[in-house]
Amino acid sequence: MATVQQLSAGPTPARPRSTNGTRDGDMDVDSSPSPELSRTASKFGSEPQRGDPRIVVIIYGDGQDGIVSTFAEVLGKPLGLKSGFSEVSTADKGLVIGIQAGAAKNDIAARNKDLVVAINAHCVDLGMPPDVYLSEQCDYEFLYTKAPFFRRDLSRFISFTLGQINHHETLMAKPRTYFISTTFPDVSAALPNLDILTVGADAVELRVDLLKEPTGDGTYSAVPSLSYVGRQVMLLRQRTELPLIFTTRCTRENGRFPMGDPDLYYEYLYRAIQWGVEYIDVELWLPEEIRKRLFEVRGNSRIMSAFHDFSGTFRWPSPEAQQVYVESSKYADIVKMIAIINDHHENFELEYFRSKMRAEYPDSPPFSGVNMEETGQFSRTLNKVFTPITHPLLPIVAAPGQMSASEINTALSLLGQLPKKTIWGITSPLFRSSIPQAPFFEKCFNELGLPHQFAVVERQPNNVASVEAWCNQKNFGGAYLSPPVSWSSLLKHSAFFASLNNGRGPELTEAARVIGTVDTIVVRTASSLSPPSGPASISPSPPNHGTNTTAGLSSAISNLPPNTSLVLDNASWKGILSALTRDLAPSAYFGRSAVALASSGDDAASVIFALRALNISKIYTVGFKTPPVLAKNGPAIEPFNSLESLQRARMVGDDAAPFVIVSALGPEKSNLVGMLVRVFGATGRGSSSNNTRKVFLDLADTASARKGGDPSIVAEQIGFSAYSSADTAAFTTVETLRLLVGQNVPYSFVRLASGRSLF
Numbered sequence: 195m196a197t198v199q200q201l202s203a204g205p206t207p208a209r210p211r212s213t214n215g216t217r218d219g220d221m222d223v224d225s226s227p228s229p230e231l232s233r234t235a236s237k238f239g240s241e242p243q244r245g246d247p248r249i250v251v252i253i254y255g256d257g258q259d260g261i262v263s264t265f266a267e268v269l270g271k272p273l274g275l276k277s278g279f280s281e282v283s284t285a286d287k288g289l290v291i292g293i294q295a296g297a298a299k300n301d302i303a304a305r306n307k308d309l310v311v312a313i314n315a316h317c318v319d320l321g322m323p324p325d326v327y328l329s330e331q332c333d334y335e336f337l338y339t340k341a342p343f344f345r346r347d348l349s350r351f352i353s354f355t356l357g358q359i360n361h362h363e364t365l366m367a368k369p370r371t372y373f374i375s376t377t378f379p380d381v382s383a384a385l386p387n388l389d390i391l392t393v394g395a396d397a398v399e400l401r402v403d404l405l406k407e408p409t410g411d412g413t414y415s416a417v418p419s420l421s422y423v424g425r426q427v428m429l430l431r432q433r434t435e436l437p438l439i440f441t442t443r444c445t446r447e448n449g450r451f452p453m454g455d456p457d458l459y460y461e462y463l464y465r466a467i468q469w470g471v472e473y474i475d476v477e478l479w480l481p482e483e484i485r486k487r488l489f490e491v492r493g494n495s496r497i498m499s500a501f502h503d504f505s506g507t508f509r510w511p512s513p514e515a516q517q518v519y520v521e522s523s524k525y526a527d528i529v530k531m532i533a534i535i536n537d538h539h540e541n542f543e544l545e546y547f548r549s550k551m552r553a554e555y556p557d558s559p560p561f562s563g564v565n566m567e568e569t570g571q572f573s574r575t576l577n578k579v580f581t582p583i584t585h586p587l588l589p590i591v592a593a594p595g596q597m598s599a600s601e602i603n604t605a606l607s608l609l610g611q612l613p614k615k616t617i618w619g620i621t622s623p624l625f626r627s628s629i630p631q632a633p634f635f636e637k638c639f640n641e642l643g644l645p646h647q648f649a650v651v652e653r654q655p656n657n658v659a660s661v662e663a664w665c666n667q668k669n670f671g672g673a674y675l676s677p678p679v680s681w682s683s684l685l686k687h688s689a690f691f692a693s694l695n696n697g698r699g700p701e702l703t704e705a706a707r708v709i710g711t712v713d714t715i716v717v718r719t720a721s722s723l724s725p726p727s728g729p730a731s732i733s734p735s736p737p738n739h740g741t742n743t744t745a746g747l748s749s750a751i752s753n754l755p756p757n758t759s760l761v762l763d764n765a766s767w768k769g770i771l772s773a774l775t776r777d778l779a780p781s782a783y784f785g786r787s788a789v790a791l792a793s794s795g796d797d798a799a800s801v802i803f804a805l806r807a808l809n810i811s812k813i814y815t816v817g818f819k820t821p822p823v824l825a826k827n828g829p830a831i832e833p834f835n836s837l838e839s840l841q842r843a844r845m846v847g848d849d850a851a852p853f854v855i856v857s858a859l860g861p862e863k864s865n866l867v868g869m870l871v872r873v874f875g876a877t878g879r880g881s882s883s884n885n886t887r888k889v890f891l892d893l894a895d896t897a898s899a900r901k902g903g904d905p906s907i908v909a910e911q912i913g914f915s916a917y918s919s920a921d922t923a924a925f926t927t928v929e930t931l932r933l934l935v936g937q938n939v940p941y942s943f944v945r946l947a948s949g950r951s952l953f
C-alpha cells in the first residue's frame with residue numbers, strides 16, 4: 195500500500211527529496227510482472243499518506259468549540275477537550291484535542307513539539323487579527339468563516355499540513371505546469387470568475403505585494419497587514435482547489451514590497467507556511483539566513499526561489515547566471531530565474547543554460563526560467579516548469595510580456611509544437627452519456643487555445659477491437675473510453691494494439707494493470723515522454739512502429755507517427771478517490787472497513803483500487819467476485835454471501851463496522867442498495883468514540899430511472915454524507931483532461947460547464 199511518510203516533530207517535517215521532475219518507478223501496490231507489457235513508471239504523487247503522527251491540538255476561540263469537532267470529524271478521530279498543553283500526554287494519541295485560546299496561551303511555548311502539532315483555529319467573523327501571541331507560537335493557523343463554512347477548505351488544509359496529501363511530486367511529473375499570477379488589489383473581485391480564470395493553471399499565485407488594503411481614509415496601507423493578507427488567502431482557498439503560491443515581490447523586482455526590512459519578508463512568508471500555503475516564493479536577494487530558515491521550517495510547503503533581473507544587462511551564458519542558479523538551488527524546491535533580454539537570440543541562450551544546468555546539476559530542483567517583455571515571449575512557450583500565465587480578465591499583467599495559457603498554446607501550435615489532433619470519446623450504444631460531452635470538451639479546448647478536435651463515437655458493442663479504427667490514425671490525440679474496456683481483451687483482439695512497441699504492446703499504467711480496464715488512452719510523443727526537468731540523460735526508447743507481428747495475430751500497420759507511444763490508463767479510480775477525500779482527510783479512512791457493491795469484478799475494480807489507496811483495512815463485497823490481482827496485497831476481502839455474514843459485519847464493534855459504502859450497481863438495483871445502507875446506517879455514526887459521519891458513494895447514473903427510492907436520500911436521512919456519480923464524474927473528467935491534453939481544468943469549472951450546480 196501507500197508508503198508511509200514519516201514526519202519529524204516540530205513545525206519542520208523532514209524534507210521529501212525533490213523529484214526534480216523525474217518519474218519514479220516505485221509503486222507500493224501489487225507488482226506482479228506482466229512481461230508482455232511495458233509499464234509506465236508513474237508514482238502515486240497525490241496518493242494519501244499517513245503523514246504527521248503527532249497529536250493534533252486545536253486552539254479555539256471563546257464559544258468556538260464546534261470547530262474542534264469539525265477537525266475531529268474531518269480527520270476521522272475522536273476528540274477530547276483539555277485546559278492546557280501540559281495535560282496532553284501519549285495517552286491522547288489518536289485523539290484530536292481542543293484547548294481554549296485563553297488557556298492555550300499559558301503553556302503553548304512549553305509544549306512538547308515531538309508529541310503535539312498545535313493549530314490555531316480562528317474564526318475571522320469574530321474579527322482580525324487572531325491573538326498575535328498564539329499566531330506566532332502555533333505550528334499552523336486555520337482562518338475560517340462560520341457562514342458560509344467551507345468544509346472542503348478545512349479538509350484540504352489539514353490533509354496538506356499533516357502531510358496526508360501533497361501534489362508537488364505529481365505536478366513536477368507533468369510535462370508542463372502553469373501558474374496564474376493574480377494581480378487583484380482585493381481577491382474578492384476575482385472570486386466570481388475564478389473558475390474561468392484558472393482554466394489551464396496548475397496553481398494560483400497571490401501577489402501579496404499588489405494587494406491594497408484600504409485604510410479607511412481613502413488611501414491604502416503601504417504594506418497590507420497580515421490580517422488583510424490572511425483573509426485574502428482564506429477567501430482564495432475557499433474557492434479554488436488549486437495550490438496557492440504566496441508572493442511578496444520586492445520593489446526592485448517589479449513588485450511593491452519594500453526592501454528595507456528583510457525580517458518583514460520572513461514574518462509574512464513564515465505566516466504563509468503556517469496558513470498551509472502550498473508554495474512560498476522566496477526572493478534570492480534576501481539574506482541567506484532568512485532563506486535557509488524558511489527552507490528549514492517550510493513543513494509541507496514548497497519553496498520557489500525567485501530571481502528577477504530588470505537591468506537589461508543580464509546574460510544567460512555568464513558565470514553570474516550559473517552562480518545565481520547554484521545559490522538559488524541551495525534552499526529551493528523550484529528555482530525560478532527571470533530576466534529582461536535585448537535580443538531574440540538570448541531566448542536560445544536561456545535554452546542552452548537550461549540544458550547545461552540540468553546536465554551539470556542533475557540533482558538540483560526543477561528549473562523555471564523565462565525572459566520578459568515581448569522579446570522574451572518565445573521563452574515562455576518553451577519553459578515547462580510553472581510557467582507564469584495571465585488571463586484577459588485580470589486587471590493588469592504581473593510582468594511585461596506575460597502570456598495567457600491560450601496564447602502560449604496558440605503560439606505552440608503555430609510553431610508546429612502542438613499539432614492539431616483528434617481526441618475521441620469512445621462509447622458504446624448502451625452507455626450514451628446523459629451529459630453531452632462534445633460541447634464541453636470543445637469549450638475547454640477553446641478556452642485553452644488548443645487546436646484539437648473532439649468527437650464522440652460509438653464502437654460496436656461486443657467488439658473491443660473496434661476502437662483501433664480511431665486510435666490507429668496519424669492524428670490520433672488520445673481517447674476516453676466509456677464504458678472502459680479490458681486491456682487484456684484489447685491486446686488479445688486488436689492486432690494494432692498488440693503490435694505496438696515491437697510487439698510488447700502499449701504502455702500500461704499500474705492503475706490500469708491492476709484494475710484491469712482502460713478508460714483513457716494517452717498519446718505520448720518523444721518530447722512529452724521525458725519529464726520537464728529530469729536528468730539530461732533520460733531518453734525515451736523510440737518504439738518501433740510499422741510492421742510488427744505477434745503470435746496468433748495478423749500483422750498490423752501502425753499509422754501513428756514515429757516516436758509515438760500509447761499509454762493505457764485508468765482515470766476513474768482517481769475520480770472516486772477525489773470524491774471520497776473532498777470533505778474528509780485520508781486519515782478518516784485509514785484502517786476502517788468498507789462495503790463495495792457491484793454486479794461484476796470489472797465494475798468494482800476501480801472502487802477497490804481507490805479504497806486500497808485510502809488504506810482501508812477490510813472490504814465486504816456484494817454481488818461480485820474480487821479479481822485476484824486486486825485481492826493480492828490489499829485490504830482483507832470478505833464477500834457477503836449469506837445473511838449471517840452480513841449480520842456478523844453489523845455486529846462487530848463500532849470501529850470495525852463499515853464506515854464507507856460504495857455502490858457501483860445500476861439504478862435498477864436502488865432498492866437493494868438502499869436496504870444495505872439502512873442496515874449499516876443503523877449502527878450509528880462512525881464509531882462510539884468519534885462523530886465522523888459515515889460515507890455513501892453511489893456511482894449509479896443519476897439521470898437514469900431508478901427502481902425504488904434514491905439510496906442517497908436514504909443515506910443522508912440516516913446520517914451518512916452522500917456523494918453521487920456526478921461528483922466522481924467531474925473529478926474523473928479533470929483527470930482525463932490532464933491525461934489527454936496535459937492541462938488542468940478545475941473541478942468547479944467542469945461542474946459549471948456541464949450545467950450542474952456547484953458542490
Ligand SMILES: O=C1C[C@@](O)(C(=O)O)C[C@@H](O)[C@@H]1O
Binds near residue numbers: 399443532
Ligand atoms: O516570478 C514571477 C514571474 C513573473 O515575474 C513573470 O515574469 O511572469 C510574474 C510574477 O507574478 C511571478 O511571481
